[in-house]
Amino acid sequence: MRMDVEELEARLAEVAADAAQATTLTRRDYALIYLVTLVVPAILLFVGWHL
Amino acid sequence: MTPTATPRAGGVEGAWPTTPRERSWGPLAVFGLSVSTAVATWCFLIGGYVAYYLPAASGTLVMIAGGLVGILLIFLALVPVGTRYGVDSIVSTKPQLGERGSYLALLIAYITLIGWNTVLLIFLGRAAAEILITLGVLGEGARQAVMVVSGLVGVAVVWWLLRGGPERMRNVGPWIASLVILLGIWIFVLLVKEVGWSNLMDARPSAAAPDKLWNYTTGFELLVVSALSWWPYVGGMARQASGGVRRALWPALVGLSLPLSIVSVVGLLAGLAVPDSGGDPTTFLVDLGGVASGIPALLFIVLANIGTVMVGLYAVTLGVRQVPAIQRHQSWSGTLLLSLVPVAAIIVLIPNTFFDNVDTLLAFMGVVFAPMCGMQIADYYLLRRQRLDVRSLFVAGGAYRFWGGVNPAGVLALASGFVTYLLLLDPVNYTSNSPYEYISASLPSAFVAAVVYLLVTRLVVIPAGKGGYPSAQAAERPVVPAAGGSAAPPA
Numbered sequence: 001m002r003m004d005v006e007e008l009e010a011r012l013a014e015v016a017a018d019a020a021q022a023t024t025l026t027r028r029d030y031a032l033i034y035l036v037t038l039v040v041p042a043i044l045l046f047v048g049w050h051l
Numbered sequence: 052m053t054p055t056a057t058p059r060a061g062g063v064e065g066a067w068p069t070t071p072r073e074r075s076w077g078p079l080a081v082f083g084l085s086v087s088t089a090v091a092t093w094c095f096l097i098g099g100y101v102a103y104y105l106p107a108a109s110g111t112l113v114m115i116a117g118g119l120v121g122i123l124l125i126f127l128a129l130v131p132v133g134t135r136y137g138v139d140s141i142v143s144t145k146p147q148l149g150e151r152g153s154y155l156a157l158l159i160a161y162i163t164l165i166g167w168n169t170v171l172l173i174f175l176g177r178a179a180a181e182i183l184i185t186l187g188v189l190g191e192g193a194r195q196a197v198m199v200v201s202g203l204v205g206v207a208v209v210w211w212l213l214r215g216g217p218e219r220m221r222n223v224g225p226w227i228a229s230l231v232i233l234l235g236i237w238i239f240v241l242l243v244k245e246v247g248w249s250n251l252m253d254a255r256p257s258a259a260a261p262d263k264l265w266n267y268t269t270g271f272e273l274l275v276v277s278a279l280s281w282w283p284y285v286g287g288m289a290r291q292a293s294g295g296v297r298r299a300l301w302p303a304l305v306g307l308s309l310p311l312s313i314v315s316v317v318g319l320l321a322g323l324a325v326p327d328s329g330g331d332p333t334t335f336l337v338d339l340g341g342v343a344s345g346i347p348a349l350l351f352i353v354l355a356n357i358g359t360v361m362v363g364l365y366a367v368t369l370g371v372r373q374v375p376a377i378q379r380h381q382s383w384s385g386t387l388l389l390s391l392v393p394v395a396a397i398i399v400l401i402p403n404t405f406f407d408n409v410d411t412l413l414a415f416m417g418v419v420f421a422p423m424c425g426m427q428i429a430d431y432y433l434l435r436r437q438r439l440d441v442r443s444l445f446v447a448g449g450a451y452r453f454w455g456g457v458n459p460a461g462v463l464a465l466a467s468g469f470v471t472y473l474l475l476l477d478p479v480n481y482t483s484n485s486p487y488e489y490i491s492a493s494l495p496s497a498f499v500a501a502v503v504y505l506l507v508t509r510l511v512v513i514p515a516g517k518g519g520y521p522s523a524q525a526a527e528r529p530v531v532p533a534a535g536g537s538a539a540p541p542a
Contacts, residue, residue, distance in 0.1 A: 008067060008445060008446070011068060011070055012068070012441055012442050012446070014070045014071065014072075015068045015071075015136060015137055016441045018070070019135050019136055019439075019441060022134075022135050022296075023297055024131070024135075024437060025131065025300065029297065029300060033123070033126070033300070033304065034123075036304065037119045037120060037122065037123035037126075037304070037308075038119075038120065040116075040119060041115070041116035041117070041119045041120050042116075044112040044113070044115055045112070045113065045116050045267075045271070047112055048108070048109040048110075048112030048113050048116070049109070051108045051112070
């Protein structure tokens with residue numbers, strides 16, 4: 001039990017430290033994501049409707 | 052290869068967070084696992100459903116669009132949080148549902164994954180039986196017995212491949228993915244060659260409604276729901292991705308969305324060419340292309356399903372290990388067996404009844420995962436600014452304790468999204484109410500769940516100082532290891 005507590009604490013500390021400095025998605029990343037997953041589908045739906 | 056810590060009962064193979072050193076899947080592995088998750092027999096069935104409503108050309112575009120939109124919800128809800136904090140899909144719901152409330156997510160995921168794994172292994176058994184009967188190894192009378200035995204062999208193979216931990220899955224997944232993509236292309240070529248391109252393009256949907264817009268929206272909705280069904284799988288993959296969210300971004304997005312749409316298009320074409328097949332190639336490929344083409348197609352199903360069941364079993368086992376008693380007393384290998392017992396039982400006892408009611412399983416997933424994603428996105432991006440208290444995810448009595456371990460905002464959000472979906476579309480028999488034909492069902496369901504979550508959190512949860520939001524001061528509590536989460540009550 002004690003080992004579990006120590007291991008969990010060590011693990012959480014490592015994850016928290018990494019998360020604090022982890023890179024996140026940039027505005028450019030989000031712009032590309034939305035381009036691919038929203039704008040492209042909108043175009044596909046428009047084209048498909050007029051086929 | 053990135054050094055990997057030795058897995059322990061409470062480590063990688065438990066439900067505790069993976070540390071950066073343990074996250075060993077690079078972009079290629081993430082892509083491979085994403086593809087092998089997406090490429091499964093259900094894609095044919097999904098395409099076959101779309102073939103009821105839409106012809107080939109517009110159906111293809113609608114399916115690609117629906118797959119991309121569905122994956123956006125899944126990606127935003129799970130991948131950034133999973134890669135940052137090393138948590139799976141179920142743990143990632145604790146900030147929204149609460150320590151104990153996340154057991155609702157566990158139950159939903161468990162039912163979903165057991166259901167899908169069972170469907171896939173029964174399908175595997177059917178394909179194996181077809182191979183043996185086509186080759187003349189066994190007679191038609193042995194079909195049922197062979198199907199059951201083959202399904203059980205599939206259970207044993209998957210357990211054997213995964214018993215050593217997720218590393219084996221990483222090694223096997225990309226190979227299976229590459230193979231099934233090639234075989235999927237083969238099926239497509241065979242359809243074009245034997246049926247003819249112009250015949251495929253001219254084929255009419257077999258059960259289209261009079262309203263063109265309704266057909267169009269339903270084709271879109273089917274693919275959104277299908278993509279949402281990856282919810283239990285994606286967190287399990289994201290937590291193993293190395294190098295942060297930016298490295299996993301495109302492999303996950305592309306790997307999960309395009310293969311789903313592409314293979315589903317094969318099912319669409321099959322459903323249009325052979326309406327009675329419902330997109331299932333096992334019912335016609337031997338007749339259409341002969342033994343030489345039919346056997347590889349059946350092998351495609353066997354291999355694809357093995358890969359997908361591996362990912363699904365990994366995810367469901369992680370979830371089961373959040374139950375403290377199992378985490379403490381069962382090994383990883385033993386927990387795998389526990390996850391496989393219900394699958395094996397269904398394969399033996401009611402394989403045909405279960406397989407004939409897959410649409411009910413699909414319906415279940417559509418109404419639960421859309422609001423789940425909407426709620427998670429609203430919380431992580433708009434309320435928490437992409438910051439979680441990782442300690443509270445795994446230590447009982449922390450910021451995500453809420454009231455008795457349950458966050459009413461999350462429960463209300465899920466319920467409101469659930470009701471919204473049902474008001475717009477009855478997913479069992481596909482009868483709808485306006486304005487479904489304009490806005491579909493999954494997207495408004497996710498939106499309503501997000502809005503309800505935001506409102507209740509702003510008006511009730513944050514003023515009460517619950518949930519660890521910026522304005523709340525989370526109390527320090529002693530550490531109580533809670534088997535990857537929250538089951539243990541506060542000390």
